Amino acid sequence: MYAVEISIQKIVGNAFEGLIEDYIENRVGELDNFLDEDLSKNLKENLLLLLAEKQFKAAGIGNNKKLLKDKSIRSDLIYWLNRDRNNIHENSFFDHMDAFVIYLNKTCYTGITGYEFHYAYYDEGSSYKRHLDQFNDNSDRAFSMIMYLNENWKSEDGGELCIYHRDSSQIISPLNGKCVFFKSSELEHEVLLNHKPRMSITGWLKTN
Numbered sequence: 001m002y003a004v005e006i007s008i009q010k011i012v013g014n015a016f017e018g019l020i021e022d023y024i025e026n027r028v029g030e031l032d033n034f035l036d037e038d039l040s041k042n043l044k045e046n047l048l049l050l051l052a053e054k055q056f057k058a059a060g061i062g063n064n065k066k067l068l069k070d071k072s073i074r075s076d077l078i079y080w081l082n083r084d085r086n087n088i089h090e091n092s093f094f095d096h097m098d099a100f101v102i103y104l105n106k107t108c109y110t111g112i113t114g115y116e117f118h119y120a121y122y123d124e125g126s127s128y129k130r131h132l133d134q135f136n137d138n139s140d141r142a143f144s145m146i147m148y149l150n151e152n153w154k155s156e157d158g159g160e161l162c163i164y165h166r167d168s169s170q171i172i173s174p175l176n177g178k179c180v181f182f183k184s185s186e187l188e189h190e191v192l193l194n195h196k197p198r199m200s201i202t203g204w205l206k207t208n
């Protein structure tokens with residue numbers, strides 16, 4: 001292997017390590033620049049294209065069997081990602097996630113066997129009320145991951161992710177390239193009202 005490839009793997013491995021260490025210490029892993037600037041930008045452009053083509057759907061609450069659509073609980077629009085679209089940027093996102101899953105399984109014996117990811121678009125004035133990411137009748141979702149695609153996000157734009165711990169809450173701004181990682185069965189959280197369109201990729205690492 002070439003030296004440059006080895007050093008790239010080291011950098012990526014170190015980034016994964018930082019996210020996982022933060023998760024172990026604080027129950028929420030947070031990492032800036034988990035997606036590099038170019039990838040974030042390209043994914044955001046794809047998202048906006050799909051949105052303009054009216055390919056996004058109102059997100060539901062619950063799973064397939066009893067999918068409920070209630071805008072007062074959740075008002076984002078989503079589009080499920082899929083390798084079969086053969087989109088070069090989305091597939092390099094999936095490559096990145098594959099590398100993360102391999103790293104996580106190897107270092108933490110997590111036994112992740114799959115994942116699902118969607119784009120999310122919160123038009124201004126949207127929110128997602130306090131909830132848990134696991135459905136009552138299905139525990140496949142082991143970890144939640146959210147990656148933000150918002151350049152120049154300012155504190156007055158709102159749209160923070162608020163995570164509820166036992167005695168405190170944690171506020172996270174949806175900054176470009178940032179990744180948030182936590183156990184899906186454990187932490188309730190909420191997306192606060194945003195005053196500017198807010199974009200992300202959200203997904204779950206799964207076991208079965």
Ligand code: OGA
Binds near residue numbers: 120160191
């Ligand atoms: C979700 C969610 C958080 C965020 O989609 O389930 O909680 O910050 N998203 O977008």
Ligand code: MN
Binds near residue numbers: 131132189
């Ligand atoms: Mn959630």
